[in-house]
Amino acid sequence: MTHDALALAQALIRCPSVTPADAGAQDVLAGALLALGFEVHRLRFGEAPDGPIDNLFATYGSGSPHFAFAGHTDVVPTGDIAQWSADPFAAEIADGQLIGRGAADMKGAIAAFVAAAARHVERSAPGRVSLIITGDEEGPATFGTQPMLTWLEAQGLVPDMCLVGEPTSAQQLGDTIKIGRRGSLNAWITVNGAQGHVAYPQRAGNPVTRLVAALADLKARVLDSGSDWFDASNLEITDIGVGNPATNVIPAQARARINIRFNDLHRGPDLSDWVRETVSAHAPSAEIIVRISGEAFLTEPGPLSDIVTQAVLAVTGTKPALSTSGGTSDARFIRRLCPVVEFGLVGASMHKADESVAVTDLAALADIYDHVLQQVFTR
Structure with missing residues (x-):
């Protein structure tokens, strides 16, 4: 399952982790990462009514460069179940689409993180790769990424750069990278x-x-x-x-x-x-x-956006646009520690009934993230 983004995405979707519940999602993720040799830290912050929140930091390797993926295992409520063509937490596949709450936003991207990380581990490249995963992005965002970043600073584990796996693609995989937000x-x-x-x-x-x-x-x-x-x-x-x-x-x-x-x-x-x-x-x-x-923030076009652009080009043949459109994300917190961009699946169905992603896009996203890691750790 560590190498198969689809299988891991299905396992994550089958955990009904509607904010602030975790419902076993981070147990599934931790198991996959431990199997790869990652050091996994389970971080719980906060108290009622907005907490406690389960968070996870996983890291492999040491030294520099230190590259981090970031994302969230929590999802929004399903809404009217009658509007869905399938159980939103069954992770069924129909007509080449993986259907389920969180498929696009953003359990699919987290599964692609792990699949790419599995290939990275096999290459035995020097440096450190990490995952910063919160269970509090869709909610108040009080006890998630922000206290995690404080913990990372205290541990001396601040990454050199970070990619957030939000579903930034608008019409097709690879058409948009977010380099800032209002x-x-x-x-x-x-x-x-x-x-x-x-x-x-x-x-x-x-x-x-x-x-x-x-x-x-x-x-x-x-x-x-x-x-x-x-x-x-x-x-x-x-x-x-x-x-x-x-x-x-x-x-x-x-x-x-x-x-x-x-x-x-x-x-x-x-x-x-x-x-x-x-x-x-x-x-x-x-x-x-x-x-x-x-606050509004911008990661000026440069090394990080160039790396992601080249990875997208290599896999899809598409040159992505650099954009700051859309709502907010946890990139707004991460940017205080290091350069950060966002790139992920097509987001047209996120938060809707029948949220879904193309199975082929999920595999391609894992390839893109793998190309990102290859560039980061061979520069």
């Missing part, structure tokens, strides 16, 4: 007023009016028009709530939530200050909670 900020806004009868507005204070005005000001600002490697930043209103069942009552409170996806022209704290100032101009006593889940 940052993400969420803000929860609560405006308090004074409840009263709609016929006597002078006796009440309508919080909806002030909230809507604040949101209009936030939406009116054009944050930027993009930068060299990034799309334009955007602010979206993701929720508005009042909870008022009566037609003749001015409510006492109104709430909203916004999200800002921002490029490298901005920093999270600066945007946080702007949100607070804009809302306070309309509602000075508003309660505002801001959480920045990641």
Whole structure:
């Protein structure tokens, strides 16, 4: 199973590891890596309600270079089972497609990591190869990659470069490598007023009016028009709530939530200050909670992206585009320690019913990762 990406992917998918549950997925992975001679560390962090979280760090060899693969064994919920053509945790194969929750995002890539690592072990190349695997990427991402990186620093095991196996390919395997991501900020806004009868507005204070005005000001600002490697930043209103069942009552409170996806022209704290100032101009006593889940980052095109590009070309004949599109990933944490890029399977079906990957793509991905290792350890 260590050499067969398909068999290992099936074994991993059959573990229903919906965040924060592990459901045996990392036991399966640890067994495969131990069989190859990897040193495996099981790292559990956190406590309820967001933990504890099972994480795994596995390493083989010593010295330099130190190359790491990174990814996650947790998956999102299945949704309505009736929408699936097969049991989402049965890992069935139909018409050349491996079907199952996590097939694309990203148990397939983890299986390809191991298959490539098995070939690397057989070559007896000098240096160190590692896997950084969390069970907390699809959830709050509090007790996963971040504390693992702190542990790696304390152990003196910081990699020289890292490849995250997120499903970056858009239409066909190999068409896209991610070299950065936009940052993400969420803000929860609560405006308090004074409840009263709609016929006597002078006796009440309508919080909806002030909230809507604040949101209009936030939406009116054009944050930027993009930068060299990034799309334009955007602010979206993701929720508005009042909870008022009566037609003749001015409510006492109104709430909203916004999200800002921002490029490298901005920093999270600066945007946080702007949100607070804009809302306070309309509602000075508003309660505002801001959480920045990641800053924008870019791994400038260079040695790491060149290595992955050459590996993709060698296997698929396709020259991948370098992109920063999409949501966030744990690469946003890893980038503080070393250069990081993301490359993996076609992601069109991730988080959907009948999530799937082509069996041929899974084998090709293992070949690509193997070519990456060959370049890293023979340079």
